[in-house]
Amino acid sequence: MKLKWEAHGFKTPLARARGLGSLRSGLKEWVRLRVAAIASTILAFWFVWFVLQSVGMSHLEFVKYLAVPVNSIAMILFVITLFYHLVLGIREIMEDYIHSEWVKILALIFDYMFFSVSGVVCVFFVLKIAFSMGV
Amino acid sequence: MSGQLSSKNKRPLSPHLQIYKPQITSVLSFLHRATGVALCFGIPFFVWWIAAAASGSCAYDFFIKLCASPIGIFCLFGWTVCFYYYLANGIRHLLWDAGALLEIKNVYISGYLVLFFTALLTVGSWGFIFF
Numbered sequence: 001m002k003l004k005w006e007a008h009g010f011k012t013p014l015a016r017a018r019g020l021g022s023l024r025s026g027l028k029e030w031v032r033l034r035v036a037a038i039a040s041t042i043l044a045f046w047f048v049w050f051v052l053q054s055v056g057m058s059h060l061e062f063v064k065y066l067a068v069p070v071n072s073i074a075m076i077l078f079v080i081t082l083f084y085h086l087v088l089g090i091r092e093i094m095e096d097y098i099h100s101e102w103v104k105i106l107a108l109i110f111d112y113m114f115f116s117v118s119g120v121v122c123v124f125f126v127l128k129i130a131f132s133m134g135v
Numbered sequence: 136m137s138g139q140l141s142s143k144n145k146r147p148l149s150p151h152l153q154i155y156k157p158q159i160t161s162v163l164s165f166l167h168r169a170t171g172v173a174l175c176f177g178i179p180f181f182v183w184w185i186a187a188a189a190s191g192s193c194a195y196d197f198f199i200k201l202c203a204s205p206i207g208i209f210c211l212f213g214w215t216v217c218f219y220y221y222l223a224n225g226i227r228h229l230l231w232d233a234g235a236l237l238e239i240k241n242v243y244i245s246g247y248l249v250l251f252f253t254a255l256l257t258v259g260s261w262g263f264i265f266f
Binding site: 034037038041044048052055058059060062063066075086089090093115118121122125126128129 | 168171172175178179181182185186188189191192195196218222225226228229232256260263264
């Protein structure tokens with residue numbers, strides 16, 4: 001049997017609908033932010049190595065280097081995990097410091113859209129390079 | 136509502152950040168967010184880098200020329216510092232989340248280690264590039 005306060009979390013339906021205060025879904029976001037952080041931490045070491053190797057390369061050399069499957073896959077994973085972490089991180093900062101409700105909502109929409117688009121653009125171009133160079 | 140309150144009755148406010156003495160704990164905590172935001176400003180250039188590589192040698196060479204210019208080096212150096220700081224302090228945060236290093240002594244030691252590794256990795260990376 002579900003108790004009344006379990007179903008509604010000590011809040012009126014109106015408060016829940018407004019999204020103010022605890023919605024009891026914060027833990028999921030917290031865990032996601034950490035999982036993305038762990039993944040991008042591991043990949044960050046690859047990224048450093050990749051960038052340092054690429055210094056001084058010509059365009060053709062660089063493209064061939066990025067097209068190596070291990071590098072393409074690592075770069076795509078790095079972009080996904082990094083941007084996921086980034087969207088949630090910026091969201092947290094915006095929620096902390098923007099106090100005007102509608103400015104905050106617009107900023108959060110911008111946060112999600114801008115970094116989603118950036119991430120998709122990166123993944124698309126890495127794939128384009130990887131496939132055009134021939135595996 | 137808060138505007139009404141502050142104008143009508145002058146009640147004491149909670150102390151503001153400026154009156155606290157900066158400590159290694161608070162400064163590093165602030166820097167984690169600051170470097171994270173600074174790195175976000177590098178994202179458009181990261182996208183540009185990948186897109187330029189996919190577009191052809193002309194676009195890529197232009198981007199690399201931009202990176203090698205004084206202002207490019209200056210920005211890249213700043214992002215390198217931010218990147219390594221965020222990485223090192225991020226690992227520290229993950230260890231805290233796992234319940235480790237929470238004693239004040241370890242918080243201080245790991246804080247100084249973060250600064251040490253930030254400096255070491257930054258100097259190491261730029262040393263690798265130039266020499």
